[in-house]
Amino acid sequence: MSALGQIGELWQLVPVQRAGGGLLLAAFGLPIVGVVIVGLDIMPVRFAMMHVALLGIAVGQLVGLDPVLCALVACALAGAGVAPLARTADGLSGAMGLLMSLAIAAALLLLALSGVNANGAFALLWGSILAVRPADLAVLGALALAVPALFVWRRRDLALLLHDRELAQCSGVAVQRLTVLLLVLVAVAVAGAIRLTGALLVDALTLLPALAARRLGRSLVSITAWAVGIGVVVNVAGFLLSLAWDLPPGPVLVLAAGAVALVAHLIPERRTRSWRLPAASSAPSPH
Amino acid sequence: MVCRHGRLEAVQGVDLDVAPGERIALTGTNGSGKTTLLRAVLGLHRRVDGEILVGGRGTRTAAEWAWRRRACAWIPQRPAAGRFPLLAGELLASSGSPAEAAEAAGRLGVGMMADRPLSSLSGGQLQRMHLARAVGCVAAGAGVLLADEPTAALDFAGQEEAAELLTTLSVTLLVVTHDRAMAARCDRTWEMAAGRLREVS
Numbered sequence: 001m002s003a004l005g006q007i008g009e010l011w012q013l014v015p016v017q018r019a020g021g022g023l024l025l026a027a028f029g030l031p032i033v034g035v036v037i038v039g040l041d042i043m044p045v046r047f048a049m050m051h052v053a054l055l056g057i058a059v060g061q062l063v064g065l066d067p068v069l070c071a072l073v074a075c076a077l078a079g080a081g082v083a084p085l086a087r088t089a090d091g092l093s094g095a096m097g098l099l100m101s102l103a104i105a106a107a108l109l110l111l112a113l114s115g116v117n118a119n120g121a122f123a124l125l126w127g128s129i130l131a132v133r134p135a136d137l138a139v140l141g142a143l144a145l146a147v148p149a150l151f152v153w154r155r156r157d158l159a160l161l162l163h164d165r166e167l168a169q170c171s172g173v174a175v176q177r178l179t180v181l182l183l184v185l186v187a188v189a190v191a192g193a194i195r196l197t198g199a200l201l202v203d204a205l206t207l208l209p210a211l212a213a214r215r216l217g218r219s220l221v222s223i224t225a226w227a228v229g230i231g232v233v234v235n236v237a238g239f240l241l242s243l244a245w246d247l248p249p250g251p252v253l254v255l256a257a258g259a260v261a262l263v264a265h266l267i268p269e270r271r272t273r274s275w276r277l278p279a280a281s282s283a284p285s286p287h
Numbered sequence: 288m289v290c291r292h293g294r295l296e297a298v299q300g301v302d303l304d305v306a307p308g309e310r311i312a313l314t315g316t317n318g319s320g321k322t323t324l325l326r327a328v329l330g331l332h333r334r335v336d337g338e339i340l341v342g343g344r345g346t347r348t349a350a351e352w353a354w355r356r357r358a359c360a361w362i363p364q365r366p367a368a369g370r371f372p373l374l375a376g377e378l379l380a381s382s383g384s385p386a387e388a389a390e391a392a393g394r395l396g397v398g399m400m401a402d403r404p405l406s407s408l409s410g411g412q413l414q415r416m417h418l419a420r421a422v423g424c425v426a427a428g429a430g431v432l433l434a435d436e437p438t439a440a441l442d443f444a445g446q447e448e449a450a451e452l453l454t455t456l457s458v459t460l461l462v463v464t465h466d467r468a469m470a471a472r473c474d475r476t477w478e479m480a481a482g483r484l485r486e487v488s
Contacts, residue, residue, distance in 0.1 A: 039371040160381055163373035163405075166331050170361045171381040172353060218404045219374045 003244035010243045015130050022132045022140050023235040026205050029143035031231035032151055033189040034210030035224055036182050039162035044096040046202055049190045050125065051103040052078045057121045058110035072191055079187030083180040127195045129249050136196045143189055151224055159220040201250045208257035209234065212264035230260055289336040290323045297323040299482035310460040312470035315479035321463040322364055325433045329361055341431060360424030362417045364435035375416050376401035379423060388423025395419055410440040418449055425456050434462040438469055
């Protein structure tokens with residue numbers, strides 16, 4: 001059977017349609033979250049959020065609430081909680097490491113107290129794009145709308161904040177409020193995406209397009225546009241490849257996004273025009 | 288007022304009264320507390336005892352801080368190249384009046400670089416951009432200009448140009464400088480040594 005025929009046949013299946021739709025929606029919101037992660041220099045956020053989510057699940061199981069909901073709330077609280085540490089340049093990335101250690105320790109303690117198997121709790125964290133439910137699609141859709149909307153609405157403030165916090169503060173940007181908002185958004189998006197797509201795929205959907213875009217764009221607006229563009233192309237191409245050759249979508253998407261990021265880093269840096277002004281305008285006027 | 292860095296008292300018992308429209312040069316050895324003093328006015332240095340009033344207003348509430356930061360334009364020492372790219376035009380627009388800032392950038396010879404990221408500018412060009420931004424802040428209503436070594440990265444002609452520009456703005460000027468020509472254009476010169484302040488001329 002031809003690869004094209006196989007894609008057509010698999011596309012008849014509802015889970016495959018949902019997965020495709022989910023990936024397309026994810027391509028609009030998550031790469032922008034990745035741009036924030038790169039901009040705030042909080043690459044370890046995924047590991048921190050995995051562990052905080054586990055703590056949320058442990059709390060949920062101990063008190064009998066929906067564990068996944070508890071995980072999302074725990075991540076949102078953790079994101080808001082580390083915001084004050086953003087005051088110094090490297091405060092946040094250190095905070096992510098600390099958060100990770102504290103959260104896993106607290107989670108294991110709670111799981112031991114509640115007598116729940118840690119592996120069972122972990123299993124709640126692992127999703128798969130082929131197991132996406134309509135409710136998950138709604139979450140991805142909300143992210144796909146909310147995240148770009150925030151970026152369009154506040155792009156000047158965000159550009160200043162990600163460039164230099166003190167300059168933003170002196171330009172009248174409400175840095176504290178905006179940092180909290182960004183960190184909560186990152187925390188919830190990453191935690192939600194882990195649940196929806198599996199931990200490995202989160203990197204392909206958020207970080208890798210942003211890393212490639214960081215290299216290709218020259219301003220927040222162009223970097224964001226590149227990130228979304230790369231996200232859409234990688235997600236669509238990777239998903240079709242995995243359907244055509246019957247491969248698991250997660251690793252194929254990560255490899256595709258990784259290849260794009262690698263190529264972006266190998267392209268020689270675009271030569272900026274000379275530092276000097278064009279000769280014609282800097283030459284003294286003949287008059 | 289007293290400012291601390293950890294246990295170190297970077298600024299000790301400074302009591303300074305600047306009249307509106309006055310131009311003050313702040314000189315002194317490296318590490319004597321000049322930058323900390325300016326940053327304390329803007330709330331960028333937090334560990335401050337005592338009181339700083341601008342236009343008679345303190346900073347008890349967030350709204351008062353917002354007013355303070357609108358009222359005080361700032362030219363940072365060693366402008367950060369930034370963690371994330373910012374276009375020069377975006378820097379100029381952050382002053383609150385993009386047109387005036389762009390016009391000043393033109394006068395300072397960096398007007399055509401507005402579409403370039405700041406990281407691709409030289410140190411002197413970046414400093415000129417910040418000067419132009421400060422002009423925009425003044426146009427947007429700032430009555431005080433806190434300039435931290437605004438001519439340090441400039442060539443000789445640029446130092447003249449910048450000193451001329453800064454001292455002809457109709458603002459209260461507090462400028463940290465090691466440039467004698469800049470200090471000579473100011474109304475008063477204060478010298479800081481080991482966190483203390485004294486008037487020298």
